[in-house]
Amino acid sequence: MSRQADKRTAILRATLKLIAEHGFHGAPTSMIAERAGVGVGTIYRYFRDKEELIHTLYEELEARHRAFVMQGYEENGPIRDRFYHLCRNIYRYLLANPLEFRFLEQYFDSPYGVAKMRQKLESAGEPFHALLKEGKQQGIVKDLPTLLLFGLIFGPMINVIKDHDSGLLPLNDVLVDQVIRATWDAIQR
Amino acid sequence: MSRQADKRTAILRATLKLIAEHGFHGAPTSMIAERAGVGVGTIYRYFRDKEELIHTLYEELEARHRAFVMQGYEENGPIRDRFYHLCRNIYRYLLANPLEFRFLEQYFDSPYGVAKMRQKLESAGEPFHALLKEGKQQGIVKDLPTLLLFGLIFGPMINVIKDHDSGLLPLNDVLVDQVIRATWDAIQR
Amino acid sequence: MSRQADKRTAILRATLKLIAEHGFHGAPTSMIAERAGVGVGTIYRYFRDKEELIHTLYEELEARHRAFVMQGYEENGPIRDRFYHLCRNIYRYLLANPLEFRFLEQYFDSPYGVAKMRQKLESAGEPFHALLKEGKQQGIVKDLPTLLLFGLIFGPMINVIKDHDSGLLPLNDVLVDQVIRATWDAIQR
Amino acid sequence: MSRQADKRTAILRATLKLIAEHGFHGAPTSMIAERAGVGVGTIYRYFRDKEELIHTLYEELEARHRAFVMQGYEENGPIRDRFYHLCRNIYRYLLANPLEFRFLEQYFDSPYGVAKMRQKLESAGEPFHALLKEGKQQGIVKDLPTLLLFGLIFGPMINVIKDHDSGLLPLNDVLVDQVIRATWDAIQR
DNA sequence: AATGAATGAGCTTTCATTCAT
DNA sequence: CATGAATGAAAGCTCATTCAT
DSSP: OOHHHHHHHHHHHHHHHHHHHHTTTTOOHHHHHHHHTSOHHHHHHHSSSHHHHHHHHHHHHHHHHHHHHHTTOOTTSOHHHHHHHHHHHHHHHHHHOHHHHHHHHHHHHSTTTHHHHHHHHHSTTOHHHHHHHHHHHTTSBOOOOHHHHHHHHHHHHHHHHHHHHTTSSOOOHHHHHHHHHHHHHHHBO | OOHHHHHHHHHHHHHHHHHHHHTTTTOOHHHHHHHHTSOHHHHHHHSSSHHHHHHHHHHHHHHHHHHHHHTTOOTTSOHHHHHHHHHHHHHHHHHHOHHHHHHHHHHHTSTTTHHHHHHHHHSTTOHHHHHHHHHHHTTSBOOOOHHHHHHHHHHHHHHHHHHHHTTSSOOOHHHHHHHHHHHHHHHBO | OOHHHHHHHHHHHHHHHHHHHHTGGGOOHHHHHHHHTSOHHHHHHHSSSHHHHHHHHHHHHHHHHHHHHHTTOOTTSOHHHHHHHHHHHHHHHHHHOHHHHHHHHHHHTSTTTHHHHHHHHHSTTOHHHHHHHHHHHTTSBOOOOHHHHHHHHHHHHHHHHHHHHTTSSOOOHHHHHHHHHHHHHHHBO | OOHHHHHHHHHHHHHHHHHHHHTGGGOOHHHHHHHHTSOHHHHHHHOSSHHHHHHHHHHHHHHHHHHHHHTTOOTTSOHHHHHHHHHHHHHHHHHHOHHHHHHHHHHHHSTTTHHHHHHHHHSTTOHHHHHHHHHHHTTSBOOOOHHHHHHHHHHHHHHHHHHHHTTSSOOOHHHHHHHHHHHHHHHBO
């Protein structure tokens, strides 16, 4: 990897850490540069402005996240198995990467990311999209708007992981499976 | 209502609106004052500082919200009925007051409000708390940590209302009842 | 004494106390009003603005101070006796009224009071003025500019009292007499 | 000298000038920046906050002042000679640098500098300290508390220079020697 | 390519003063 | 006469962005 890529990566990493730990407020460019071990000006060689830096960071995290989640995914398996697979992997990934989770949370709740969120959920590439559609057709999943089903799946997920990361609700594999089960109960016909 | 109360109210209203619409960033004191039709200094006659203004706003909204939600609540009714009652009222209130919803969302996701959130959820006064405890004892509700059950209830709620307010998922009474039903399925044994 | 005079006096007293204890910075009009038990606006009924309030306070303190100092002063007594009399009384007064001393210090060191200081020292009414003039004529006091002699007298006085008030150099009658003696040595031929 | 040092120096100089001429009140950061020919933000690159700027300014002036005063000082010379040497140099320095004198005056009379003052006067490095101690031991100097002797020396000095700077008492070498003589008479046994 | 010194708009907060009651 | 709510100019300080090196 070139020196260039090193700096770029260092900047992205520093941004992730600072925003995750201290919010957007706690991540001035000067601090990002310092933590990344580069000059402030350097940030602007790799990213047009702070906004672009943040969007780029999101895109890269998203890609990594998706790659992990899709590992071993059987596109043609039974609905319920695929649902469990996806959910388990998401929980696993987010619990293993609390910094990324904190960042994503902030990102989606900020003016930066609301548009991105929608776009993502509605994209055909989104595996849950196909899953739920099929499930509804097969009469396994409740016949509700997809966005509503998304809410039933991701809503609990976000809350529960937040509580885990803040130490209030320590999760383990059993508990995670129980939430997924409950989520399935929610969307299942 | 006195002139005084007018100004205080105007400031709170302006704050609600600006934070709901543009986030904490988009609500500098100068703009709050302008929107409220008062001088900047006036804000500081009614609130020690910006932080107190925001906390006060939260407290007032919270009180109004709770009063609405508890209307006609039968503390000794059947679990399921009480669950529906609370959920329906919360949905109704938040859908009727999108500004308040946006504000509360921001508030709880900010360093301002995380503590408040916990405190609130764990308080004995929180009607859901008693409800879920009873439900678990009676074997009607899944035997999961209360915080986890909260996640299953409020997670979908937040997501779904957010989507409604952004125009992506127009809700109506039928749809709301369907989400509540799904939520019940999630927590029910 | 009328109600009016009461308020005026209360305002002046509060001003003295606050400025002496916390400096000009620590004496906003709102706090003066509060301590005086009057409304803020009331201050402006008795004094054109804050500046006038402070100047008036100075004038009143000055008059009281002078009255005390001149008690029992023999205008035609021997130079040395008159010198001791004046010095002793000034020390006595300022040590007994630390608040006034603190205020006067601040006053003279601020843009408010430099002019007043000069004016006072040069005024014919100033008893030291006549004293030193005579002393010089009689060949008892060094033939130096009066202002310089003032410096030799008041300079040590201010320093020594400041140190006393701050607890670093506790004074007593003996010590005070020794300073006066030293001051006399300084100006004596 | 580098650009950097230029700006730092310009800021310090502007601060000195403004505080000397208009007091702490008359030296807002905006005005300091303007007078220094830099942006406001630049001040904060060199100094953490305004307080640090002022303390630093003091330290630098103090160092320069001390270096000047100690030139040619014979630590083992006769008490009287050393006394004259120190006094003459202090007068010379302060008369040649009226801005610094005004600044130091304000500094010591403000909450910023009272502690510094004490610390300085009591430090073993303070040459007057040793001088007076010795003088007392040898029976040349009056047996009075050192702080009181300091008052007798610095009190007149401050007053007299103040009067000189304000144009009321133009000093020259002869006059200065006469004050020092008078000061010596004050502390001498 | 990389730097970081320099910038100034914009933030929150204070306070002397006014004026309707 | 007396009040204190209302005001806004001005304070100290931060930070995204630029640009000479």
